Amino acid sequence: MASFFLLIGTIYVAHFARFANLTVVAPYSSMSFLRHTLSPLFSVVSFVCDAVDGWAARKFNQVSTFGAVLDMVTDRFLSLSSQRMPGLVFLSLLALDIASHWLQMYSTFLMGKASHKDVKDSSNWLFRLYYGNRMFMAYCCVSCEVLYLILFYLSENHTEKLTDVLATNLQKISILSFLIATSLVGCTIKQLTNVIQLKTAADACVLYDIDKKHKQ
Amino acid sequence: MAKKPGPKPGSKPSKLSVYLYIPNIIGYTRVLLNCFAFHVCFTNKILFSILYFFSFVCDAVDGWAARKFNQVSTFGAVLDMVTDRISTACLLVVLSQVYKPGLVFLSLLALDIASHWLQMYSTFLMGKASHKDVKDSSNWLFRLYYGNRMFMAYCCVSCEVLYLILFYLSENHTEKLTDVLATNLQKISILSFLIATSLVGCTIKQLTNVIQLKTAADACVLYDIDKKHKQ
Secondary structure (H helix, E strand, C coil): CHHHHHHHHHHHHHHHHHHHHHHHHHHHCCCHHHHHHHHHHHHHHHHHHHHHHHHHHHHCCCCCHHHHHHHHHHHHHHHHHCCCCCCHHHHHHHHHHHHHHHHHHHHHHHHCCCCCCCCCCCCCHHHHHHHHCHHHHHHHHHHHHHHHHHHHHHCCCCCCCHHHHHHHHHHCCCHHHHHHHHHHHHHHHHHHHHHHHHHHHHHHHHHHHHHHHHHC | CCCCCCCCCCCCCCHHHHHCCHHHHHHHHHHHHHHHHHHHCCCCHHHHHHHHHHHHHHHHHHHHHHHHCCCCCHHHHHHHHHHHHHHHHHHHHHHHHHEECCHHHHHHHHHHHHHHHHHHHHHHHHCCCCCCCCCCCCCHHHHHHHHCHHHHHHHHHHHHHHHHHHHHHCCCCCEEHHHHHHHHHHCCCHHHHHHHHHHHHHHHHHHHHHHHHHHHHHHHHHHHHHHHHHC
16 A cells, blocks of 8 residues: 555656646746756656656556556656757757657557567667666666756757857866766767667568568 | 469568558658758748648648558558657747747647557557547547547647647747737638637647547556456
């Protein structure tokens, strides 16, 4: 009973934090304190809770389908809402994110795999590294969220060049520049994995039809 | 007996041949149109609107082509759905930046992704052929929406038309959504008529999305309950 409440409670805190971020903080985004402090704070809280509720679910053997799906969907939305100015770079990242995860989920269902994270039969080295090592996978996923949040934090009210902001902040030797550098690496690897995932999943959809026709 | 031309019985078509199906090629064209459209969206609003709308028209064409040339494919269906979601998502992100409150558009985006994602997931769990084959639902709006393809089309097209009109009407600075809507609805013109009718259709679609979201979430929960019950 206690484990059930812990699980539900964590899910609710995570989603409350995200919701509060969007509904309470966002309308006042012109107020610097709220935008620069409260918004990232809510994002971090919800992201941490995300990890905790996944851990709690496995520990207490209560992996629920609904929870898993809700998690995935709100993750996508969280990635999106932290992107401040819709330059083509961020629209493309959004497109790749949605496309790769959508196709991967679809092909996972077609092939009847338990979870899209259980890919043991792939020959691609990056794939095996990413999915074989949960710490590495976590580093890449966290890197993306951290990078997007840092970019949001660094943005001013007017539109600026992404490359300028990155260059300026990487050149200073500080904890922030270290964070940017490491998260850039992790984020890039994750995007590469997304591309491979997209191709693999598309192939799986095609092969499903071919096999089905062949059996007829 | 004359030999029929065609693949030998027992031979499988290659992956490449499925990727090159006519409806799938139309699908790739849609993707390219959208890429180009968003590339020019801030510099040439009219060109963007034409490209975006043309891509939306191709959406209907590729379904027709798949049936006509007997080239229906799972990959094609997924490509269609994903292209729809992404193009709508990108347009809503852009709208959230040029209008206040941006949260309206981010919410519409969230609802669009959430309702379609959960609906697809629950459809797989329940093994239904397509999420559009919902004959057993008791909700009247649901039955109306899915029962009548013209009505469904009107609602879907309304959303895209409304978003495009709002984008077209936006200026370079951020403005209040309610002001823009009020100003343009008050003039008696073709544009105000279009805005009014598409507002109605779009609202109905969003209501359907909410119901869809609830129904799909319930299906996911029931799936677990049934599974546990059978153990």
